[in-house]
Every structure is written in C-alpha cells, then in structure tokens.
Amino acid sequence: MKINFVLNHKPIELDVNPTRRLLDVLREDLHLTGTKEGCGEGECGACTVLVDDKPYNSCLTPVLNVQDKEVLTIEGFREMKEYRIIADAFADMGGSQCGFCTPGMILVSYALLKNNPHPTDEEIRFALSGNICRCTGYQAIVNAVKVASEKGVKL
Amino acid sequence: MIKYFVPKSLKEATEILSQNDCYILAGGTDLMVQKHRSASLLPTFEKDVLFTNEIKELDYIKVDKEGVHVGSVTKYEKMLKSAQIPDIFRKTIEQIASPGIRNMATMAGNIGNASPAGDTLVPLNVFDAYLVLSSTRGERKVLVSDYIIGVRKTIREKDEIIKEIVIPNLDLEFDYEKVGSRKAESISKVSFLGAYKLEGNIIKDFRVAFGSVSIKVVRDKEVEKKYIGLTKEEFINRKEEIVSDYSKLISPITDHRSTKEYRQKVACNLLSRFIDNIK
Ligand SMILES: Cc1cc2nc3c(=O)[nH]c(=O)nc-3n(C[C@H](O)[C@H](O)[C@H](O)COP(=O)(O)OP(=O)(O)OC[C@H]3O[C@@H](n4cnc5c(N)ncnc54)[C@H](O)[C@@H]3O)c2cc1C
Ligand code: FES
Numbered sequence: 286m287k288i289n290f291v292l293n294h295k296p297i298e299l300d301v302n303p304t305r306r307l308l309d310v311l312r313e314d315l316h317l318t319g320t321k322e323g324c325g326e327g328e329c330g331a332c333t334v335l336v337d338d339k340p341y342n343s344c345l346t347p348v349l350n351v352q353d354k355e356v357l358t359i360e361g362f363r364e365m366k367e368y369r370i371i372a373d374a375f376a377d378m379g380g381s382q383c384g385f386c387t388p389g390m391i392l393v394s395y396a397l398l399k400n401n402p403h404p405t406d407e408e409i410r411f412a413l414s415g416n417i418c419r420c421t422g423y424q425a426i427v428n429a430v431k432v433a434s435e436k437g438v439k440l
Numbered sequence: 441m442i443k444y445f446v447p448k449s450l451k452e453a454t455e456i457l458s459q460n461d462c463y464i465l466a467g468g469t470d471l472m473v474q475k476h477r478s479a480s481l482l483p484t485f486e487k488d489v490l491f492t493n494e495i496k497e498l499d500y501i502k503v504d505k506e507g508v509h510v511g512s513v514t515k516y517e518k519m520l521k522s523a524q525i526p527d528i529f530r531k532t533i534e535q536i537a538s539p540g541i542r543n544m545a546t547m548a549g550n551i552g553n554a555s556p557a558g559d560t561l562v563p564l565n566v567f568d569a570y571l572v573l574s575s576t577r578g579e580r581k582v583l584v585s586d587y588i589i590g591v592r593k594t595i596r597e598k599d600e601i602i603k604e605i606v607i608p609n610l611d612l613e614f615d616y617e618k619v620g621s622r623k624a625e626s627i628s629k630v631s632f633l634g635a636y637k638l639e640g641n642i643i644k645d646f647r648v649a650f651g652s653v654s655i656k657v658v659r660d661k662e663v664e665k666k667y668i669g670l671t672k673e674e675f676i677n678r679k680e681e682i683v684s685d686y687s688k689l690i691s692p693i694t695d696h697r698s699t700k701e702y703r704q705k706v707a708c709n710l711l712s713r714f715i716d717n718i719k
C-alpha cells in the first residue's frame with residue numbers, strides 16, 4: 286500500500302505493508318538507525334519519534350498511522366538548531382552514558398520544551414515517564430533538561 | 441491474502457465490515473503488542489485489518505444533555521486536555537501508560553481490548569457509560585458493562601464498530617486509586633473508584649467499582665441500593681458490612697503482577713478508607 290508522510294522535513298512515499306511497525310520502516314527500510322529498539326512492547330521509550338511534535342512509540346505504531354503526518358527522528362532533529370542546545374546540555378550534565386535511551390530522551394525533551402519552555406522538575410519527570418534509562422539514574426537527565434530550558438530551546 | 445482497509449468515513453467503515461471479518465485497529469497499543477513476533481518481522485494479523493485512524497469524523501468530544509460523547513478514534517491525550525471530559529476520567533487517564541502511548545491510544549481500544557485491568561472501564565462502569573455501535577443495519581446502544589463479557593470477549597457482532605462512547609452527566613464526590621508497581625507504565629494490580637452524594641445528612645447516591653479483581657469490572661447495583669438513603673452516620677456505622685459485601689463479590693487471581701491475597705486485602709482497604717473519608 287502507498288503511504289505518504291513527511292519524514293525529517295521531506296515528503297516521502299513508501300510502498301509498504303500498512304501494519305509494518307514504523308520502527309522497522311525507519312531502521313530496516315530507510316536505514317535510519319538512530320531510533321532504537323529496546324523492549325518492542327511500548328515500555329521503554331527507546332523507539333520514541335515525534336509525530337506532529339508529539340512523542341510516539343514507533344515499536345507499536347503501524348506505519349499507516351503516520352499517513353499525512355510529520356515524523357521527526359533523531360537524524361532529522363540533528364539538523365535543527367534546538368538539537369545543539371539539548372545535546373550539549375545532556376553532554377555537560379552527564380545525561381547520557383551508554384546512549385541507548387538518548388535519542389528518545391532528547392526527542393521527548395524537545396517536545397516538552399517546545400510546549401512548555403520552563404517546566405518544573407515534576408513536569409520534566411512526567412514528560413519523561415515513558416523513557417527508561419538503565420545508566421544515569423535519571424537525575425542527570427532532569428538536570429540536562431533544566432539546563433536546556435535555561436539556555437532557551439524555544440529561542 | 442489478508443486485505444487492509446483504510447476507510448475515511450464511518451459509512452465506508454461499516455460497509456467494509458458488512459463484507460469482511462476484520463481486526464479493527466485503532467492506536468495499536470494493545471493489538472500491535474499482541475500480534476508482534478520479533479524485530480523486523482511483520483505483525484501476524486490472521487484476518488483482514490481495518491484501520492480507524494483516517495476516520496476523522498470520529499475524532500471528537502461533544503457535550504449535549506445526555507452527557508459527553510467521545511468519538512472512537514479520539515486519543516487519550518486529547519481527552520486529557522479537554523475541559524469537557526469529567527475530571528475523574530482525566531485523573532484515570534493521566535495514570536495510564538506513558539505520554540507516548542497516550543498520544544496514540546484510544547478509550548474505544550481500552551474497551552475493545554476487554555482486559556480485566558483496563559483502567560477506563562472502572563469509571564465507565566460507575567457512570568453507566570454506554571457505546572453506540574454502528575453497522576449497515578443501523579445503530580444500537582450498549583452499556584460498557586454489558587459490552588464486555590469476559591477476558592478479551594465482547595458482544596460486538598462482526599459487522600459492528602464502536603462509533604462513540606457516551607459518558608452521562610454525574611455529579612458525585614469521587615475517590616479513585618490505582619495500585620501499580622510504579623507511577624508510570626504500570627498495569628493495575630487493583631484499581632478502585634468510590635462515589636457518593638450527600639444531601640443534608642442523607643446518602644443520596646453511592647457507587648463502587650473495582651478493576652483487576654475479577655474477569656471484568658466489579659460493580660453491584662443491588663449492594664449499592666442497600667445503602668442508599670441511609671444517614672451518613674448509619675452508613676459509616678455499617679462499614680464492616682459494606683466491606684464484607686464487596687469482599688464476597690471480588691475474586692482476584694494470582695498472576696505475575698500480584699497475588700490474590702494482596703489484591704483482596706488492598707481492595708477492601710481502599711473501600712474502607714473511602715468510607716472513612718466521607719465528609
Ligand atoms: C506500555 C503500555 C502500558 C499500558 N498501560 C496501560 C494502563 O496503565 N492502563 C490501561 O488500561 N491500559 C494500558 N495499556 C493498554 C492500552 O494502551 C490501552 O488498552 C489502550 O486504550 C488501547 O487503545 P488503542 O487505540 O491502542 O487500541 P488497539 O490496540 O488499536 O485496539 C484494542 C482493541 O480494541 C478494539 N477496537 C479499537 N477501536 C475499536 C472500535 N472503534 N470499535 C470496535 N473495536 C475497537 C480492537 O479491535 C482491539 O481488540 C498499556 C499498553 C502499553 C503498551
Ligand atoms: S522499543 Fe518501543 S517502547 Fe521499548
């Protein structure tokens with residue numbers, strides 16, 4: 286089935302089974318491997334991408350469900366000016382160790398800061414509640430989001 | 441060959457369903473987990489699949505004198521942001537899964553999945569919420585509590601689709617508690633919703649529902665009736681009897697999330713605390 290959406294700011298048309306997981310379309314078909322597969326069951330957030338600026342777990346998203354929408358993966362976000370601010374904040378605050386959760390964490394942080402440029406600690410934790418990190422203990426990530434917020438992701 | 445349908449309207453969807461036996465796929469947060477095999481393999485749908493995602497006319501929240509109408513493709517996130525959705529529903533939804541899942545998933549999917557741990561099923565029962573089921577044969581209204589008849593079992597006919605969920609107006613005091621392993625991403629071990637209305641000193645309304653302690657939500661209108669009309673003092677004095685009535689109705693199981701003893705005890709404690717807090 287033909288499916289159209291905007292991927293990382295460029296329109297794309299794919300001929301693909303509509304029940305195929307968005308995650309597999311990105312990683313296998315399009316070789317965009319920045320999006321990670323952790324649990325494959327919606328529980329870890331490693332596969333997070335933004336769909337119309339909202340976090341989606343791509344491991345549970347049938348690709349048909351992004352028809353006509355805008356999908357942003359970490360590869361596309363890297364081209365945006367906000368990326369540097371958030372990525373530097375993660376690096377400076379120790380918000381990334383092994384890095385497996387990091388693409389998801391960074392995209393969720395961006396989605397949060399875009400809507401709410403000055404979130405409280407509690408709002409940050411709520412926004413990140415679907416993303417698991419086995420390395421940092423989370424506080425470093427919360428700190429990184431706060432630093433990014435002070436530096437003004439919204440610009 | 442499995443066929444895939446992406447109707448753009450309810451009419452188109454019911455026409456497809458009148459000819460084909462389909463999985464109805466909404467957000468996929470239940471179905472995609474159930475049908476998943478392993479990385480890079482296609483999910484195993486053994487029947488045709490009808491996607492609801494493009495039926496934009498069913499993405500709505502409307503209010504009229506009957507109550508709040510939630511179109512079946514409306515996402516949780518939209519419900520959370522809508523002031524038209526009763527607070528107690530928003531409180532329940534806020535504790536479901538995670539922000540990512542709530543951006544994708546629907547309440548119709550929670551009902552369709554018919555899990556004993558479906559969190560919205562608890563307030564839907566207390567509110568006597570009902571579904572409007574559509575098919576080419578017409579429409580019918582069914583209480584959510586009658587729609588679900590067992591674990592993953594509903595009375596949906598093959599040609600029917602949930603068009604909307606109707607939440608009647610209900611002005612009561614509520615006490616909701618979800619007991620899980622952690623704050624986000626946890627499936628309920630027990631969930632509880634108590635509701636009452638005091639007029640003067642009289643208990644004018646009293647409703648209780650439990651989730652995850654039986655194959656479906658436990659609510660018993662006969663038991664409720666026994667206690668409606670009592671004075672507050674009489675009601676509170678009969679706490680032990682109330683707890684004992686409900687204790688007999690619930691039949692939890694032991695599974696990987698919890699034990700039956702824990703669930704029984706916690707359910708009774710939540711009910712007890714609710715009665716203690718009636719002011
Ligand atoms: C990590 C994770 C955490 C979760 N946490 C919770 C939780 O805390 N509480 C909870 O209750 N649930 C939880 N869930 C389960 C799930 O997210 C919910 O049940 C959700 O509401 C399902 O909605 P959906 O749109 O994704 O449904 P889908 O998976 O698309 O469908 C589910 C079922 O509903 C049927 N259906 C969907 N739409 C219709 C329709 N219009 N007419 C008829 N049938 C229909 C489908 O055929 C299917 O049987 C969780 C899931 C995951 C992956
Ligand atoms: S891989 Fe999608 S949530 Fe874990």
Ligand code: FES
Pocket residue numbers: 380381382383384385386387417418419420421
């Ligand atoms: S940095 Fe290793 S999982 Fe988060």
